Amino acid sequence: MTEQPPAAPSALPRPSSAASAASGASPSGSSPSPAAASFPSPVRIIGTGLIGGSLGLALSGAGVDVQIQDSSPGTESLAVEMGAGHRPGATDAAPELVIVAAPPDVAARLVVEALAAFPDATVCDVASVKATVLSAVRRAAADPAAAISESDLARYVGAHPMAGREVSGVIAARGDLFLARPFVVVPHATSRAESTALVRRLGSEIGSVPLVMDAVDHDLSVAHVSHAPQVVASLLGASLASAPERSLELAGQGLRDTSRIAASDPRLWMEILSANAAAVSPILQEMRDRLDEVLAGLASHTGEDDPAQGSRRAVAQLIADGNIGVRRIPGRHGGAAEHFATITVLVPDRPGELGRLFTEIGETGVNLEDLALEHTFGQKVGIAHVSVQRGSEGLLTQALRERGWTVAEG
Amino acid sequence: MTEQPPAAPSALPRPSSAASAASGASPSGSSPSPAAASFPSPVRIIGTGLIGGSLGLALSGAGVDVQIQDSSPGTESLAVEMGAGHRPGATDAAPELVIVAAPPDVAARLVVEALAAFPDATVCDVASVKATVLSAVRRAAADPAAAISESDLARYVGAHPMAGREVSGVIAARGDLFLARPFVVVPHATSRAESTALVRRLGSEIGSVPLVMDAVDHDLSVAHVSHAPQVVASLLGASLASAPERSLELAGQGLRDTSRIAASDPRLWMEILSANAAAVSPILQEMRDRLDEVLAGLASHTGEDDPAQGSRRAVAQLIADGNIGVRRIPGRHGGAAEHFATITVLVPDRPGELGRLFTEIGETGVNLEDLALEHTFGQKVGIAHVSVQRGSEGLLTQALRERGWTVAEG
Known part of the structure; x- marks a missing residue:
C-alpha cells in the first residue's frame, strides 16, 4: 500500500532554496532550480498558520508563484512580510493547485469553497485527520443545493505533511519544516490521477518523502504514531502539575523525553483528537x-x-x-534499530569541545547516524550518545580513547 | 529539605579516573587523586549488576580498594575481570562501607546480613525504592530473634543514584554512569551522622550531586519523575505491538521520545513498581x-x-x-527552560559535517547548552537542534548563515 518515491531530482531537499526561504531573504527573487521552474503555478495557500506559512516559504523559496490568503488580515500581512507569498490580485491567474491549511474542523468547508471558486484547480487540504474532511466534502458534492457537484470531487486529494512544532502560528513557520519528513498523499476512490500526481509532486517539491494511503489507513496510522503519544505525554505532563517542587529536582532524561510533546497547543489538539475520535478511542x-x-x-x-x-x-x-x-x-534512517550501535562520550562543557569531538569523529571516517547530548542538574560536563552503524563502534571507541576522550560503549 | 553539595573538590567529576574505569584499564594501578586517597577503604559492594558494577568501576577507578561479591559466581567473575574490584580474601580488612546493590525485593535481607556481618561498617543500599527497604530493616532490628539490634539500625542509610540504562547486567556497567546525576541520600530518624556523611561522600566520590530526602519524600519523588513515566511509556510501547506495520512508517521524533524508556527491563521494573505501589498508584x-x-x-x-x-x-x-x-x-543545567533558545540547523549526512558545524559554533564563542539531531525516513539530511543561552541565538544564527548553513530559529 505504501509507495516509495522515485529517485527524482525534485525529491531531494534543496538546502539553498530552503535557506533563503527560512531566512526570509529574496523569497521570489532567487533563481529557481530547473525542477522548481516546472512546478505548476500559481499555487494558492488558504490559511497561513505554522503549516500554511511554512508551505508558502518552501514553495516561494523554490521559485513557485504563491498566492496566500488568511481569514485574519493581520496573519496574512505577516505571512506576506515573511516571504510566504503575495496577496492574489484581481488580474492574477487562477491557481493550478489550492492548498487548504486549516484545522480539521474548518478544512472541509474551505475545500468545498475552493473547488467551487476554481473549477479547474486541484484542491488539497493538509489537516492532520483525513476521513472526516473527506466525508464532509463528499456530502457537499452529493448535495444538489451545494456549490459543487460529484465531478468536482475528483479534483480533491487529501494530504498530510508529517511535520510540526510545539509552537504554532505563522511566526514559527520555516521553509525547511518538511525536509526529509513523510508526506502522506490521501486520494479517494474518484480522485483524478493528475490531481493525485500533483499533490504527490507537492510533497517532493517541499523536500518531503511522499507515500500514499487511503483516509482510513492514514487516520489509524496517525492515531498510533501521533495522537495516542500526544494523549500519553499530556497525561504525564498533567500529573507533574501537582508534583512537589523538590520531586522535580530528580528529573532526568527519561522524564524529559517522555513528556516533551506535552507542550503542544491545546486548541489544535482538541480539534485533531475530536476529529479522529473513531481511530484513537480504541487505542486509548x-x-x-x-x-x-x-x-x-x-x-x-x-x-x-x-x-x-x-x-x-x-x-x-x-x-x-x-x-x-x-x-x-523504524530507525531514523528507515532501518531497524538493531542496525545501529551507540557509544557514550564525556564532553567537558566548554566552547569548542563538541566541535573537537565531531571533528575527530569525522577524521576516523565513521559516519554519525545520530547524536544526543545530555546535561543534568547544573554540572559542567555533558554526555554525548553517538550512534553509528553497528560494527564500527569498536573502531570509533578505540580512536577516540587514543585521542584522550572518555568513552563507554552502549 | 534538599541540600546542595558543598563546592568540594571531590564533588567534581574526574574524567581521567572515570576514563580508566570505563575502559577497564589499570583499575587499581592508576594513581589515585588526593581526594580519592582519603576515601575510607575497603568498600564492599554486594551485588554486581549494572549499578553495583558501575559503582565498582567508578570507585576502583578513583583508587578505592573495592571488594565485590555476587550471588552468581559467573557475574562476580565478570565483574572482577572488568575491573570493578576484587573478591575479598580471608585476611582482608573488614569494610568501612558496605553497598548493597540489589533489587528492592532482596535489598533489605542483604542489608540486615551486612549489618550483622560487619558490626562497625556503615551499610547502604541503592535500590530505587526506599520506604519498603527501610521498614523491613527496621522490623528486623526490632525482632529479638534477629541477628541485628536497634543500635545496628543507626549504621544503615539508604541511597539512590539517579542513573540507569535501558540495558542491564554488569556487562553494561560503566564507571561514568553517575557523573553529574543526582544522588539521593536517605537517612532515617536514628541514622548516625557519620554514616549519613559517609554515604553522602560516596555520592560525591562517584561524581554525582548528593541531595538528602527522607524515604517517603524520595519514594513520592521517583513515583512522579521515574515510575509514572515508565508506566506511561510502556503503555504506549505496548499499544504499538499491534499497530499495522505501515503505520509505523509515519513514526517521527515525538513517538520515539515518548516511548524510548519502554525498552526497560520487565523483571526489574516489576519489582520497582510493586515496591513503590503506595506512592505510584495514586498518580496512576x-x-x-x-x-x-x-x-x-x-x-x-x-x-x-x-x-x-x-x-x-x-x-x-x-x-x-x-x-x-x-x-x-527544570532545565538540563538546573535552570528553567525559558532561559534557553534553540536554533535549528540543516546538516548534510556526510562524515565531518557535524564536526564542521560544531567547530564553527565554537569559533563564534557561543556555548552549546544542548543538542539533538534528527533524521527521518531514509533521507540524507539531518536536522540539528542547537540550544544556547537565550540572547545569543541571534548572533549564532547570523554567524552560521554567513558560513553557509541553513538555519531556522525556534
Whole structure:
C-alpha cells in the first residue's frame, strides 16, 4: 500500500532554496532550480498558520508563484512580510493547485469553497485527520443545493505533511519544516490521477518523502504514531502539575523525553483528537484497560510491608509488551534499530569541545547516524550518545580513547 | 529539605579516573587523586549488576580498594575481570562501607546480613525504592530473634543514584554512569551522622550531586519523575505491538521520545513498581481518571460525521494541564527552560559535517547548552537542534548563515 518515491531530482531537499526561504531573504527573487521552474503555478495557500506559512516559504523559496490568503488580515500581512507569498490580485491567474491549511474542523468547508471558486484547480487540504474532511466534502458534492457537484470531487486529494512544532502560528513557520519528513498523499476512490500526481509532486517539491494511503489507513496510522503519544505525554505532563517542587529536582532524561510533546497547543489538539475520535478511542481504551490491570496488580501491594506479596503479572507483562512494541519503531534512517550501535562520550562543557569531538569523529571516517547530548542538574560536563552503524563502534571507541576522550560503549 | 553539595573538590567529576574505569584499564594501578586517597577503604559492594558494577568501576577507578561479591559466581567473575574490584580474601580488612546493590525485593535481607556481618561498617543500599527497604530493616532490628539490634539500625542509610540504562547486567556497567546525576541520600530518624556523611561522600566520590530526602519524600519523588513515566511509556510501547506495520512508517521524533524508556527491563521494573505501589498508584489512578474523561469526551464524536459536535472540554483541559506540568521540569543545567533558545540547523549526512558545524559554533564563542539531531525516513539530511543561552541565538544564527548553513530559529 505504501509507495516509495522515485529517485527524482525534485525529491531531494534543496538546502539553498530552503535557506533563503527560512531566512526570509529574496523569497521570489532567487533563481529557481530547473525542477522548481516546472512546478505548476500559481499555487494558492488558504490559511497561513505554522503549516500554511511554512508551505508558502518552501514553495516561494523554490521559485513557485504563491498566492496566500488568511481569514485574519493581520496573519496574512505577516505571512506576506515573511516571504510566504503575495496577496492574489484581481488580474492574477487562477491557481493550478489550492492548498487548504486549516484545522480539521474548518478544512472541509474551505475545500468545498475552493473547488467551487476554481473549477479547474486541484484542491488539497493538509489537516492532520483525513476521513472526516473527506466525508464532509463528499456530502457537499452529493448535495444538489451545494456549490459543487460529484465531478468536482475528483479534483480533491487529501494530504498530510508529517511535520510540526510545539509552537504554532505563522511566526514559527520555516521553509525547511518538511525536509526529509513523510508526506502522506490521501486520494479517494474518484480522485483524478493528475490531481493525485500533483499533490504527490507537492510533497517532493517541499523536500518531503511522499507515500500514499487511503483516509482510513492514514487516520489509524496517525492515531498510533501521533495522537495516542500526544494523549500519553499530556497525561504525564498533567500529573507533574501537582508534583512537589523538590520531586522535580530528580528529573532526568527519561522524564524529559517522555513528556516533551506535552507542550503542544491545546486548541489544535482538541480539534485533531475530536476529529479522529473513531481511530484513537480504541487505542486509548486498550491503554485504559491495561492501566486498570496494572492498578489492580499494584493494589495488592499497597499497604503491605512485604512487597513480595501479591500479583506482579500485570506489571511485568505491560513492561514486556512495551519492549516488543518499541522495537517495531523504524530507525531514523528507515532501518531497524538493531542496525545501529551507540557509544557514550564525556564532553567537558566548554566552547569548542563538541566541535573537537565531531571533528575527530569525522577524521576516523565513521559516519554519525545520530547524536544526543545530555546535561543534568547544573554540572559542567555533558554526555554525548553517538550512534553509528553497528560494527564500527569498536573502531570509533578505540580512536577516540587514543585521542584522550572518555568513552563507554552502549 | 534538599541540600546542595558543598563546592568540594571531590564533588567534581574526574574524567581521567572515570576514563580508566570505563575502559577497564589499570583499575587499581592508576594513581589515585588526593581526594580519592582519603576515601575510607575497603568498600564492599554486594551485588554486581549494572549499578553495583558501575559503582565498582567508578570507585576502583578513583583508587578505592573495592571488594565485590555476587550471588552468581559467573557475574562476580565478570565483574572482577572488568575491573570493578576484587573478591575479598580471608585476611582482608573488614569494610568501612558496605553497598548493597540489589533489587528492592532482596535489598533489605542483604542489608540486615551486612549489618550483622560487619558490626562497625556503615551499610547502604541503592535500590530505587526506599520506604519498603527501610521498614523491613527496621522490623528486623526490632525482632529479638534477629541477628541485628536497634543500635545496628543507626549504621544503615539508604541511597539512590539517579542513573540507569535501558540495558542491564554488569556487562553494561560503566564507571561514568553517575557523573553529574543526582544522588539521593536517605537517612532515617536514628541514622548516625557519620554514616549519613559517609554515604553522602560516596555520592560525591562517584561524581554525582548528593541531595538528602527522607524515604517517603524520595519514594513520592521517583513515583512522579521515574515510575509514572515508565508506566506511561510502556503503555504506549505496548499499544504499538499491534499497530499495522505501515503505520509505523509515519513514526517521527515525538513517538520515539515518548516511548524510548519502554525498552526497560520487565523483571526489574516489576519489582520497582510493586515496591513503590503506595506512592505510584495514586498518580496512576489520577491518570486513569483523566483518561476516562478524555474517552468520554471522544465518545461523543465517534461515528458522527460532523466533528464539531460534542464536548471537547476534557480533551482541551488535559492538553492545557500537560502544558503547565511540563513547564515545571527544570532545565538540563538546573535552570528553567525559558532561559534557553534553540536554533535549528540543516546538516548534510556526510562524515565531518557535524564536526564542521560544531567547530564553527565554537569559533563564534557561543556555548552549546544542548543538542539533538534528527533524521527521518531514509533521507540524507539531518536536522540539528542547537540550544544556547537565550540572547545569543541571534548572533549564532547570523554567524552560521554567513558560513553557509541553513538555519531556522525556534
